[in-house]
Amino acid sequence: EAKALGTGRRRVFDRSTSAQGHRLLQLETGLREAVARGELTLVYQPVLDLADGRATGVEGLLRWTSPEIGSVGPDEFIPVAERCGMIGQLGLWVLGRAVADLASWRREGLVDEDFSVAVNVSAHQLTPELPEQVARLLAAHGVPTRNLALEVTESAIVEGREPRAVLDTLHTMGVTLLLDDFGTGHSSLTRLRELPLDVVKIDRSFVSGVSTAPEDRALVLGVVQLAHALGMRVIAEGIEEPEQLEQLRVAGCGAGQGYLLARPVPGADLVAALERAREVCAPRPVDEYAAVH
Ligand code: C2E
Ligand code: MG
Ligand code: MG
Ligand code: MG
Numbered sequence: 001e002a003k004a005l006g007t008g009r010r011r012v013f014d015r016s017t018s019a020q021g022h023r024l025l026q027l028e029t030g031l032r033e034a035v036a037r038g039e040l041t042l043v044y045q046p047v048l049d050l051a052d053g054r055a056t057g058v059e060g061l062l063r064w065t066s067p068e069i070g071s072v073g074p075d076e077f078i079p080v081a082e083r084c085g086m087i088g089q090l091g092l093w094v095l096g097r098a099v100a101d102l103a104s105w106r107r108e109g110l111v112d113e114d115f116s117v118a119v120n121v122s123a124h125q126l127t128p129e130l131p132e133q134v135a136r137l138l139a140a141h142g143v144p145t146r147n148l149a150l151e152v153t154e155s156a157i158v159e160g161r162e163p164r165a166v167l168d169t170l171h172t173m174g175v176t177l178l179l180d181d182f183g184t185g186h187s188s189l190t191r192l193r194e195l196p197l198d199v200v201k202i203d204r205s206f207v208s209g210v211s212t213a214p215e216d217r218a219l220v221l222g223v224v225q226l227a228h229a230l231g232m233r234v235i236a237e238g239i240e241e242p243e244q245l246e247q248l249r250v251a252g253c254g255a256g257q258g259y260l261l262a263r264p265v266p267g268a269d270l271v272a273a274l275e276r277a278r279e280v281c282a283p284r285p286v287d288e289y290a291a292v293h
């Protein structure tokens with residue numbers, strides 16, 4: 001044991017490994033209490049119709065601030081929650097929060113009838129119980145099924161028959177299904193055709209190059225055309241620059257979200273964020289001129 005730690009290099013490696021182990025343990029322990037201690041919040045990023053600048057809905061994104069650890073991003077804690085069997089509990093909290101918030105926005109007349117809320121769903125959540133849980137939540141809050149959207153990734157669906165059956169049930173119920181991060185992972189055109197999907201979300205790694213890299217522009221154009229041919233809508237994610245917004249419009253991409261339009265905000269700030277986003281996104285004659293010439 002002591003001999004294994006002989007070289008400096010080895011010791012550094014071991015120390016960082018145990019620091020990582022410590023962090024994981026800390027996250028896991030913290031997550032077990034996070035729901036009960038009210039440390040989770042859901043923030044909302046507006047999704048806009050690129051043709052007219054109207055907000056069509058929001059994507060709910062999970063945030064966790066622990067008094068001991070500080071704030072931790074979902075890219076770090078979601079995989080931990082998946083590994084330690086906590087994702088079911090977190091996922092239900094997210095669904096409950098999103099549906100309750102949408103119900104109150106609708107009651108207060110802050111959003112249209114067709115305004116939707118989307119939440120991200122892990123592979124582990126695609127269990128036979130999910131459709132029943134979703135139906136119960138929607139009924140309890142009086143929210144129509146079509147106003148709820150679930151975002152799944154390709155890797156979530158690749159894994160087995162059961163997730164597919166769950167998606168079919170949800171789709172039959174009228175829940176909107178989105179394929180998130182399209183173009184990353186093991187994209188398959190066959191899967192696009194066979195799955196009960198309503199919307200394809202183009203990953204921001206392609207959006208970032210849409211105004212500068214001809215290859216990315218070609219890819220985005222291809223995905224938009226393919227999705228439309230298959231009867232699906234398209235949302236571009238991660239729009240940060242006005243030039244990207246313009247190129248996405250030219251490509252015929254119907255909807256988008258990104259820091260240019262609005263960052264994710266707490267529900268209390270939603271109305272202000274929707275108004276600002278609408279102003280940024282509203283097509284101006286000069287933009288249309290610039291896009292064509
Ligand atoms: P995602 O679903 O692909 O969400 C998009 C991510 O991009 C979000 O990061 C969002 O804040 C960020 N984003 C939005 N616009 C821009 C932009 O213009 N530029 C850049 N650079 N980033 C932008 P976030 O909130 O950190 O979430 C990361 C990932 O964590 C999500 O990716 C999703 O996979 C996962 N996640 C978040 N909330 C949940 C949840 O409630 N459940 C599950 N299972 N996963 C979640
Ligand atoms: Mg998403
Ligand atoms: Mg995404
Ligand atoms: Mg992502």
